[in-house]
Amino acid sequence: MKQRIVAIDILRGFALLGILLMNMSSYAMPGMAYFNPTVYGGDELWNRLIFSLNPIFADQKMMALFSMLFGASVLLVTNNMEKKGESSLWFYYSRNAWLLVFGLIHSILFWEGDVLVIYALCSFILYWLRRMLPKCQLGLGLFIFFIPSLFHVWISGALPDLQSADWQYLESFWQPSEAAIATEIALYQGNYTDHLSHRLSDGSIGQSLIATFLFYGFGLSLFGMVDRIQQILIILFIWGIQIAFSSWWLGRFQYGPLEWIWRCLSHGRWQPLQKKQAVQIHSN
Secondary structure (H helix, E strand, O other): OOOOOHHHHHHHHHHHHHHHHHHHHHHHOOHHHHOOOOOOOOOOHHHHHHHHHHHHHOOOHHHHHHHHHHHHHHHHHHHHHHHOOOOOHHHHHHHHHHHHHHHHHHHHHOOOOOOHHHHHHHHHHHOOOOOOOHHHHHHHHHHHHHHHHHHHHHHHHHHHHOOHHHHHHHHHHHOOOHHHHHHHHHHHHOOHHHHHHHHHHHOOHHHHHHHHHHHOOOOOOOOOOOOHHHHHHHHHHHHHHHHHHHHHHHOOEOOOHHHHHHHHHHHOOOOOOEOHHHHHHHHO
């Protein structure tokens, strides 16, 4: 087993737990409630407070941290192989092609908020940018960062020219009708076939499996039934399950279950899973 970098594992775990704070309302409530607290989720002070604190402490913060760690993994994987005189090209693209497969399965079958597909697609470009001069990387990063801001400026300039029909569409999008909300709730509380049909027409994983089981129709059908305060309790519950399971699992095995499958597929051969000391204790 190669020595893991504990600091990176801790940061990755912290980011994954924090991402659930971002995603919980998307699992549990109609989509626009993520952006507009008046759509759904309760008008009580505590519900509004939770909505207001999420952008301050979680929204995009944990995603940024996770993205930086993904970028670090790009360098770690390629540099370690190249230091040994091996070409990193085939393994790198195999690794991220399988990541794309996992992301597509997750996105199509479970939850549309998947980010693995985005990371995988970006990784195919990042490989060729990793040797770029730092100042060039900074310039390119700033350019990409400000593209949405420039787009918003352009949209703002176009608003005065919108027709009444356009305004009505935007208003119905920002503040869906009760009928539209009821339809969305019924869809997610319905059976899996209906949900999957909707997913295909629209065309991290452990959290999604638990959360979708709790909220969607193929599980407990709690979608649209919990406010933001109750969602915090559910987040703590899921955190507890993940931390307890991870502690138990990683005390016995080198990698998480999906990480191990990913490694086997990326290397094209079976990878040892049990820790050496666990194997020795079992044999004794």
